[in-house]
Amino acid sequence: MTNRYSLKLAHINDTHSHFDPSRVQFLLTHEQQSYEVYSHSGGYARIGYQVQQARQQAADAGQDFLFLHGGDSFQGTLYFNQFKGVANADLLNRLAPDAMVLGNHEIDAGNQPVKRFLDTINFPLLAGNMDLSQEDPLKQDRLAGHPKLFDYIPERQMAKVLLKPLGDKQIAIIGITLDQMKEIARPDEDTHFANAIATTTNTVAKLKADGIDHILVLSHLGWDKDKELAREVPGISLIVGGHSHTLQGDFSAIGINALPYGYRVEDTPILHAGKYAETLGLCDIEFDDKGRVTKLAGHNYFMLDEHLIIEGEQEVTAATYNALKLQLMAHPGVLWNEGLWDEELSEINQVIAQRYRPAIDALEHQVLGFVPKNLIHTRLPSKALPHGSEIAPWVCKSIYHETRRLDLQVDFALHNAGGVRQSLNKGTVTMADVLGRLLPFALPLVKYRILGRYLYQTLESAINSATNNSITGTGAGSFPYTYGLKYCYDGRQPLGTRILHLEILTEIAGEMQWHSVMPDRMYSGVSSAYTASGKEGYQDLLRAEQQESIEALTLPQAFIRYMQREEGLHGIMPPHVLYTSHLDGL
Template structure:
């Protein structure tokens, strides 16, 4: 009987449709001076090359090999906006994952796009706490009909498990995803998510009772969630995760934020591989006969091009900096696999290039997007108010009854640089989520509640928050939040623009607002919006569509928008 069991592992997560190498800025020091290096890392062509080498190495060592995806392949770039997951499925099939876990962005737009994606992929989609027991079997795009979806087994309350051989033992693999999916994504109403930790605990207990000790959990809970999972569920051999975009490894010398590689909690190592297909995780693992990891070697690896750019550096300095990179143990220099490069360039890139050439407007100065107000930006984002204004003005052109716009910070993804804004900038980078706009009638009382709740959730003020992305930005609606006041009394002023003046919002009066369907559904602290009198979709408008129409007519964002908020933090 064997006493040691070897496995080679490769993993990626949160690639967000970044098929091309991603621009990366590294920081290095030479002769006492700091230098910034502009380079490109990763992309599917380079990942394919690294995977080919890893598979050959595992075969030569007579070791089993797994390639795992930690979720969130959807969204992020124009490739997704244009091809709606078809390109993701085709290119991932060429990389040949052994399994992928469901990420929250895979279900941003309901079950139909997810159904199409799962049907198109050649590998299992793991979602062990996805409860489909109430799904209508006759509806279009039902998920329970898909053979390669490993969801919750409702009879046992356990995750469905994929088994493979590990020497003379079985290796169990199952997936766990966020149980807050209804709060942060848009699954169909008949799709539910069981508690992640409880499901995992039942599954591990059942596997152990069946004599299976070697257990890998493929997770989309984020690093904090994985640490909690490992602490509360004993017996997991290894967690391979995603969602928090955590780069593990020693990359501080390159100026990249990072966490220690292979953090171990309750005897269980946890592995994450960053984001955006910039890095790949590679590990050689040894287990004992009880499923415990007794040896873990490897790391996360950048996959760089050979020609980083260093502005203002001499040839000698550039060569010295490049040599530093080549000495770094976690940098690879793979060429792109030509099959994948050719497919991207021939079948997908031309449509993206066309969007990149279409200029919409000009930005006379950089507009900074930050989710929360800060000392340097006391009124928060300089971009989100423009997005809110676009929602307001474009919806008012269709219905003059609209009084205000309300949008969450997380729906805006980046700052705007000085210069031209192209269609690609808006659709692929600034507003990549093609969310419908919704108008609704709501009493002032619930506006007070929604604003305070969303800010509390964004700042963890007296509540367990959902992240800074819930922070509200508005147009024609101005508020003052004081986080030091008691819960329920923190919006100390709320007013609305009417006929070129500001009037106080009356708690008993009804107003008409516009938000994305995501926010209007009460996600991420906006539950009070569910108390509206009615909601109606604005069929002609999506979030990016409204912004595109708005800036195309203006041709420049040259005004300074007056602040729509005052914010006092509970942290002082």
């Protein structure tokens, strides 16, 4: 007779310091009229309450229980900007996950923040392909050997494994993170990442040889790579993932597109829970004695405010309001209990309100200036925005002018799209808007001198990487935006010849004029330290004659100073990007 093993699982990922509920929008229909319904969902106090309930339900039913975090707790809001991970560790301890996998944003600023995080958390941090075998044994923030870190075992080419009870057996949890970490984050030079699929293959094989068949991979690889992992590595019972902000569940009735929850690849279910602590994944899982998932029932769940904001072309009557609220209540992806919608753990709420929120509130009231129109951020140019982002060039302009105000001569500014996080709405702009939402990464600026030929190569390489044109790139975040440089890219041309025109703004006799960039002439530029480090297609910037860190200026500081001096963003920003996709005409 085959035994059945039952597990209740709760999971979150890519929470990015969203401790408070996040604004969400639904599209509902009532009596053939459409309505936009706004609420706030999730946050740590609501997630804490629901996890507590799920844990108790599992205990009452005799089930084993796991609560897992799919990585990227760091960055994203003013809470991180102000407290640098201290609040993250404190509040995650109060949520009490059984494990978290290392995300790329945990290591944006090197190993030191990871060490501080490890020293504070009460749960294991899994990074099974993080190779610390070459780490300097004398360094102050050494990670190797840390009791909370489950890293790589180089002599066995496998991950350290977390074992948890599952009936009369054990379930093995393998934490696997991005092996492209050096391309998209900033780990210390002595920290390396082994191939994700090879590490998982070796680890699963060793577990199977030891008689452990129930194997869960806690992944920070993203949806596409998780599917590849399921195809390439037989024997994985379940993948719980993050990184790609993928929402699963049937939300079509409330106007949200999402993938099926528990989507299977090679009979391995994959689970993701969206982003920003908006939703919580909850499911009941049954395994057979060989580790195969035989039943998975669950969903991602929104945890909403009791009161809704509803907009429509027709007047919203009390009857309409109640009907739309009942639609949400009836949806299987919305959690409520006996008419209560926004149940929270008061302990977590009080800690946020008393210990962390006062500093955030002060920044929300500090006005920098005025923006006369919406400035939309998109990483890539599109039909709607043929020159790409409307706000990224303003960020580049601020870098350019604020660097020059320090009496440092630069000819241009260059920045990657991923360093700008969202659009800027018309109206007043506060310190909180910049530090918490637009430019949350406090990256130093770097000045460098570089030959013109390498600027051609840098721009093409970064765009090729952003668009997967002839190469496998690292995502659309590498797309380049500029000030003082303007270029024309045609992705249909042969590799190495796709930058058709490249011009630089030059001051001659007190007048600014555009001139072609000469391959053998030296130019001075400024970029963030991330971009200047050669990541995500920018490797030719490492050919610079010299790189000099600007100690007195970070990326958000430059934008803040520019905004304050100009009292906002005024005037017209001429296009600096002319872009033709390699897909045009296909």
